[in-house]
Amino acid sequence: MGNHAEGFYSVRLGQEELIVLLGILRASTIPGLGENPLGDMSEEMVKVALGAGERSLRARGLIAVDMGESKIKVDPLTLALIGTCVYPQYTISLTVLEKNGALDAAYYHGRDGFLVEHSFPEAGINGFRTAENSRQMEERLINRLKLNESPEPPGKPLRIPLSGMEEARELAAKGERGALERTIKKKGMKQDDARKVTSIFEDSNRSIFLLRVDYGSGQEETRGTGLALLEQDTGYWLMTGSEDNTEIFIMEPVSGEHAKASVREFITASGNR
Numbered sequence: 001m002g003n004h005a006e007g008f009y010s011v012r013l014g015q016e017e018l019i020v021l022l023g024i025l026r027a028s029t030i031p032g033l034g035e036n037p038l039g040d041m042s043e044e045m046v047k048v049a050l051g052a053g054e055r056s057l058r059a060r061g062l063i064a065v066d067m068g069e070s071k072i073k074v075d076p077l078t079l080a081l082i083g084t085c086v087y088p089q090y091t092i093s094l095t096v097l098e099k100n101g102a103l104d105a106a107y108y109h110g111r112d113g114f115l116v117e118h119s120f121p122e123a124g125i126n127g128f129r130t131a132e133n134s135r136q137m138e139e140r141l142i143n144r145l146k147l148n149e150s151p152e153p154p155g156k157p158l159r160i161p162l163s164g165m166e167e168a169r170e171l172a173a174k175g176e177r178g179a180l181e182r183t184i185k186k187k188g189m190k191q192d193d194a195r196k197v198t199s200i201f202e203d204s205n206r207s208i209f210l211l212r213v214d215y216g217s218g219q220e221e222t223r224g225t226g227l228a229l230l231e232q233d234t235g236y237w238l239m240t241g242s243e244d245n246t247e248i249f250i251m252e253p254v255s256g257e258h259a260k261a262s263v264r265e266f267i268t269a270s271g272n273r
Helices: 015-024 043-059 076-086 134-145 165-174 177-186 191-203 256-272
Strands: 003-005 008-014 063-066 071-074 090-098 103-111 114-122 125-131 158-161 206-214 223-232 235-241 248-254
Touching (some): 008 076, 015 063, 015 125, 043 063, 071 076, 076 103, 076 114, 076 125, 090 134, 103 134, 114 134, 134 256, 158 191, 165 177, 165 206, 165 223, 177 191, 206 256, 223 256, 235 256, 248 256
Antiparallel strands (some): 003 008, 008 125, 063 071, 090 206, 103 114, 114 125, 158 248, 206 223, 223 235
């Protein structure tokens, strides 16, 4: 069964256990697992892995087989946690890049006031956590970022030509100053401003990226947006989408208090959509 602590409810699942549960829910994957969660296993190895996963779930009491009705019953809490990740109304992905190259990632899936955190505490282990209401989980996400109370750093707002927050995240993850500078200069940014932007990325101790997808009934109704915080010794730089141009992001210096308020507004808006 899942664990209950301090108002939170959680369960940890091995990769094989999770794939078995996804199969029960008629899903092949969820965000964060990739298109082929079991990698390049042979068909025989997949059968062995899934068999082991099913036995482990039964031993833990997370599933039970009703032989009379030939049905598999899933522990209600586990079903609610995984089911929300499989069929969410919105998803928030969090990526934190440290200057030393360390990376922290998690996904937050919301549905009908229920918000589930999917994290990766160890290799091959998936952690799922929720609370009695989505506000508790939203605060948990904010606290996870460990934003400080620094003042606003010196500088002026900059308009950055990028096709999406994903592009900024990928360039930051590669840590290639030249690639970022070439990309935004090629899209029309002045050389001095392009150098300023790349120096901000390079001098940041942490780069925090939040990407949100609100799912509609079809591809045309599905919407995505993003927010980034670049944490420096002198304060934060906030990146958000421009209201007048989807190909432009605004980078502006903000205080720690402003940064936290912006993250809270971004997350709360997700839950209200």
